[in-house]
Every structure is written in structure tokens, then in C-alpha cells.
Amino acid sequence: MSAPPFEGRCPLPKGPVFFVLPFFLNSARFLSRVGGKKPFPNFSSLLLKLGLKKAEIKEDNGIESGETFRETVVTILFFIFGLAVGSFLNVCIYRLPRGESIVWPPSRCPHCDRPIRPLDNIPLLSYLMLRGRCRDCQAPIPLHYPAVEALTGILFALLYRKFGLSVELGMGVVLVCLLLVITFIDLHFKLILNKLTVIGTVSGLFLALLPGRPAWLDAVVGIVAGGLLMLFIAYFGEALFKKESMGMGDVKMGAMIGAFLGVKGVLMALFLGFLLAGIFSAGGILMRKLSRKSYLPFGPFIAAGALISFLWGPALVNWYLEVWVLS
Ligand SMILES: [Zn+2]
Secondary structure, three states: OOOOOOOOOOOOOOHHHHHHHHHHHHHHHHHHHHOOOOOOOOHHHHHHHHHHHHHHHHHOOOOOOOOOHHHHHHHHHHHHHHHHHHHHHHHHHHHHHHOOOOOOOOOEOOOOOOEOOHHHHOOOHHHHHOOOEOOOOOOEOOOHHHHHHHHHHHHHHHHHHHHOOOHHHHHHHHHHHHHHHHHHHHHHHOOOOHHHHHHHHHHHHHHHOOOOOOOHHHHHHHHHHHHHHHHHHHHHHHHHHOOOOOOHHHHHHHHHHHHHHHHHHHHHHHHHHHHHHHHHHHHHHHOOOOOOOOOOOOHHHHHHHHHHHHHHHHHHHHHHHHHHHOO
16 A cells, blocks of 8 residues: 655745845845945845746756655666666767767677677676676776766756756757767767767757747857857967867867757856866866876866756856855
8 A cells, every 4th residue: 555645745935035034134224224324235126036036946847846656766767768878878989989880780899899798788787797897808898888877877867857757858868968978089089079069059959949948049149159158268278378278179069068058058067167177177286197288178077067057057046146146
């Protein structure tokens, strides 16, 4: 027998924050005026506006309250689906930069060239069962294979938790696949493939046409903003550091992210990307693992920035306003 659904779940009371607090702030404003001191700034109307904004954002969160058995099951299914897709992404990461077909022939061990048995091709599990080695030649299987599978699974599950079954979810799934393939190819080959960024930009534009999405125009402006900003940084980075810091691949990747995230989203994504790259290289230099001259691919950082912005962008903006602007 199943337990009765948990009813009467009380959402966080918004009232005190958005209505009582402005009242007190306004009282302070009133009193400060009576006292003849410098008038207290009018935060209350700003806070009210912010309150209305927050409410809008809360509504489009897929699963926020009342976890059900069904949602748990669908989350697990999305994780498994992600593992399977991740396995295909590994094929793309290996074959696309080598100019090979991604549908034919079936997977082979790159070391001994023997075909991989279906039972040895189960995402994640096969890697564990084979203890990371080819069954035929015992050559080690690089760790990025299970890592890509696990990451895809986790990100798909996260996207479902965040957006529920929606257009955003579909968009997120496409974006995650593109970003993972671009990231791992960039890590191995230090290049960002044109076919990925161009197909990505076109599919982002196409998905922006679907109902329930912000305007198509936002995607177009996002493409221009993302591309131009990266072009600007690439140009000035080269002049400043006297070495090529970014290629045209990064510029096209910026445009692609703009197609998916729109203009605000892409600005946040690029900002976060550079912040992460800065923290990473500063840490690397401090720990003497990197030098000022060592090459750092930007693709992975921009990809991470794009994912954070896509998943938590509005929440981050609210947090920033609350902690840094309103306090
Ligand atoms: Zn082998």
C-alpha cells in the first residue's frame, strides 16, 4: 500500500520578505525625513519589483514542491538515458576530429582494432567490470570514456529536475551534448570544430522558434553578442599577451551559446567562463602546475559557464542582487 501523498506542504512565505520588509524600510525612510537627516533611500519599491520577478522565476521551475514517486523514476530514467547518449558522445569525440563517420563502422578498440562486444559496450558498467582495460589486448581504456558517460547522465537528470518535461529540457539536452563534445575535443586536440559550432548555432536558432521560448530575436541578438564579445576578447587578448589566446573556434562557440541562452544568458556565461579560467590558471600557477606561458583551452571553461548560466542563471542574478546590491 502506498503512503498518502504529503499534503499541505507550505511554500516559503514570500509575504514577510516582499511586503513586510518594504514597510519597515519605508518607515525608516519616513522617520529619517522627519528627523531632518539625509533621506533614507527608497529600497522598498525596488524590493517589490524584485519580489515580482522572483515569483515569475519560481513558477517555471519544473519540480519544486511535492516530490512524487513518478518524478524519482523519471529522474533515474533520464540518468540512464544520459549514460547511453554519453556513450554515443564518446564516439563523436573520438571520430569527428579524425574525420570518420560517427555511424559506421561499430566501435572497435583503438589499440588492437578488434570489435567491442555488445556486453562490453554498456555505459559505465562495462568500464567497471573490465577494470578499465580492453578484454582482448588489455590496453587501458582512457578515463574520459566513463567520465563523459557519467557527466551526461548526471547533467540529463539535473536538467529534468530543473525544467521538468518542457521545451527547456529538450534545449538543455541538445546544449549539454554539444558542450560535452566540444569540451573533450578541445581538451584532446586543442581545437573547436566548425561543424559542431555551426550545427549548434542553427539548432539553437531552430529551437528558439518553438513555443514557450523567449523571442527568436533574443537568440539572434545572443548570437551577435556572443560572437562579437569573443572576437573582441580574442583580438585584445592577442595584443595584450603577445600570444594567440583564442581562436576563431572560441568565437563561433560564443555565438552558439548566444543562440541557446539569448543575450543576457550568453553575457553571464562568458563572464563565468572567464572567471573560472582565471581562478583555474591562478591556482595552477600558484601550485606550479602551470606557467604563464602554458596553453589553456578556453572551450571547457566557456562550456561550464554556459551550463551554469542555463541551469541557474536567474537564481544567480537574484542572489547577486540580494547579497551585493541590496545589502
Ligand atoms: Zn584492445
